[in-house]
Amino acid sequence: MSLGEKLRDAVDKVKQSVHVDKQLVKEVIKEIQRALITSDVNIKLVLEISKEIEQKAFENVPTGITRKEHLVKVFYDTLVKYIGGETKELEENPEKILLCGLFGSGKTTTAAKLAKFYKKRGLKVGVVCADTYRPAAYDQLKQLCEKADVVFYGDIEEKNASKVVEAGVSYLQKNNVNLIIVDSAGRSALDEELTKEIKDIYKIFQPKYSFLVLSADVGQAVKDQAQAFNESVGVDGVVITKLDGSAKGGGALTACYLTKSPIYFIGTGEKIEDLEIFNADRYLSRIMGYGDISSLLEKINEVTTQEQLEQMKDVNPKDILKGKFNFKLFKQQLSFTKKLGPFSKVLGFLGAGNKLSEEQKNLGQEKINKFNIILDSFTKEELENDTDFITKSRIKRIASGSGKKYEDVKEMISQVKKMKKMFRKMSGGDLKNLSKNINPKDLENMDPSKMDLSQMKDLSKKLKYK
Numbered sequence: 001m002s003l004g005e006k007l008r009d010a011v012d013k014v015k016q017s018v019h020v021d022k023q024l025v026k027e028v029i030k031e032i033q034r035a036l037i038t039s040d041v042n043i044k045l046v047l048e049i050s051k052e053i054e055q056k057a058f059e060n061v062p063t064g065i066t067r068k069e070h071l072v073k074v075f076y077d078t079l080v081k082y083i084g085g086e087t088k089e090l091e092e093n094p095e096k097i098l099l100c101g102l103f104g105s106g107k108t109t110t111a112a113k114l115a116k117f118y119k120k121r122g123l124k125v126g127v128v129c130a131d132t133y134r135p136a137a138y139d140q141l142k143q144l145c146e147k148a149d150v151v152f153y154g155d156i157e158e159k160n161a162s163k164v165v166e167a168g169v170s171y172l173q174k175n176n177v178n179l180i181i182v183d184s185a186g187r188s189a190l191d192e193e194l195t196k197e198i199k200d201i202y203k204i205f206q207p208k209y210s211f212l213v214l215s216a217d218v219g220q221a222v223k224d225q226a227q228a229f230n231e232s233v234g235v236d237g238v239v240i241t242k243l244d245g246s247a248k249g250g251g252a253l254t255a256c257y258l259t260k261s262p263i264y265f266i267g268t269g270e271k272i273e274d275l276e277i278f279n280a281d282r283y284l285s286r287i288m289g290y291g292d293i294s295s296l297l298e299k300i301n302e303v304t305t306q307e308q309l310e311q312m313k314d315v316n317p318k319d320i321l322k323g324k325f326n327f328k329l330f331k332q333q334l335s336f337t338k339k340l341g342p343f344s345k346v347l348g349f350l351g352a353g354n355k356l357s358e359e360q361k362n363l364g365q366e367k368i369n370k371f372n373i374i375l376d377s378f379t380k381e382e383l384e385n386d387t388d389f390i391t392k393s394r395i396k397r398i399a400s401g402s403g404k405k406y407e408d409v410k411e412m413i414s415q416v417k418k419m420k421k422m423f424r425k426m427s428g429g430d431l432k433n434l435s436k437n438i439n440p441k442d443l444e445n446m447d448p449s450k451m452d453l454s455q456m457k458d459l460s461k462k463l464k465y466k
């Protein structure tokens with residue numbers, strides 16, 4: 001049984017229970033412990049996780065969800081926290097990536113997977129074979145690069161890996177490659193020879209990211225490898241391969257929590273498409289049976305959204321529709337929301353949720369953080385004023401005050417402008433197209449903070465745009 005199935009069994013036990021009491025929590029914790037231990041999670045960590053679940057299980061249950069649901073959420077959140085250390089995302093173009101790791105950990109396969117991944121995202125990718133140790137390495141990588149349709153560089157005659165890298169980088173740069181991935185040779189242990197080789201490659205290549213490639217098969221031994229590589233050659237993060245089918249995946253993932261190594265990618269199969277950006281939340285909800293967990297999380301989100309709407313009671317949708325949308329409201333929206341914020345809910349109940357572009361609905365978390373930092377440098381006057389109020393000199397001041405770029409501030413302003421324009425458009429022409437079931441006048445007097453979610457849903461059914 002996989003880790004996911006075992007954890008799922010534990011969750012099912014809670015769902016099927018009649019009462020959530022101390023006895024049930026104890027039993028379920030035991031089951032989780034068994035699941036974690038058999039997937040090679042460090043015993044001390046298993047105890048820590050159990051203790052945390054036990055403590056939180058009896059904390060105050062948030063309004064709107066049952067104690068049972070609360071317990072499932074506690075499991076889930078605690079596991080997400082311990083699985084995989086901190087979640088980090090790479091920038092759009094990581095420019096130079098060096099892969100290192102022991103024999104057979106999956107470096108060469110990962111090099112091709114990453115190449116394909118970034119090619120799909122529009123980069124011109126080149127891969128250098130710096131494995132001069134294993135004779136077959138050259139052909140293996142060359143073939144994989146052909147499959148991924150990316151530029152390959154190797155030199156079968158040259159035995160000095162850093163010389164190959166030097167020549168490779170200049171060859172690829174001449175070919176206008178904008179992301180270079182270097183695949184290095186493995187050894188059975190991080191010995192002096194391997195340390196020196198990686199350090200030499202590092203010096204010549206100057207990678208923006210050096211990733212340690214680890215196989216999930218080794219379970220919690222991942223911890224020792226990560227520590228050793230980090231101490232001697234320094235790594236920015238890890239890629240865990242072979243998470244498909246590995247019985248020890250839990251051990252490998254939690255080991256990264258212990259060493260505080262961010263996991264950037266995971267390998268989930270032998271094919272070059274089988275690579276994912278790692279996100280503990282997403283990963284766990286999938287292995288545990290996505291449907292159930294996500295609908296629970298959705299419910300919890302809805303509950304919080306109602307609480308958030310409560311905070312918005314001084315916001316009048318009529319004003320928003322008239323185009324009175326300013327930075328203050330935008331800031332509120334950002335702080336309320338991780339995924340779908342109240343504004344899109346407000347729009348949803350106006351039946352116009354689909355009027356938001358995907359971009360507006362899914363402002364990435366990174367951007368939300370960035371915009372929040374920028375907004376902290378706004379004065380009260382600027383927050384409450386129109387977008388035109390933010391003149392060039394103000395933008396400059398805000399940029400330097402927030403430590404962000406001029407363009408970042410401009411990007412945010414243009415986002416607010418776009419939203420404002422859209423709201424205004426809705427209150428003009430589009431509202432006239434509302435279905436006959438509802439009087440637009442009534443709509444204008446509506447207060448979303450006083451409605452519950454089912455009322456909103458009902459309303460949104462009645463309201464249909466052409």
Ligand SMILES: Nc1nc2c(ncn2[C@@H]2O[C@H](COP(=O)(O)OP(=O)(O)OP(=O)(O)O)[C@@H](O)[C@H]2O)c(=O)[nH]1
Nearest residue numbers: 103104105106107108109186241242267268269270
């Ligand atoms: N199932 C599965 N197999 C993988 C994954 N990644 C790599 N492999 C397999 O693991 C084996 C070793 O992969 P390589 O990419 O050659 O490993 P390496 O680290 O380059 O090996 P050396 O260069 O010899 O040190 C190959 O058979 C790959 O197909 C993965 O995510 N899932």
Ligand SMILES: [Mg+2]
Nearest residue numbers: 107108131137
């Ligand atoms: Mg290799």
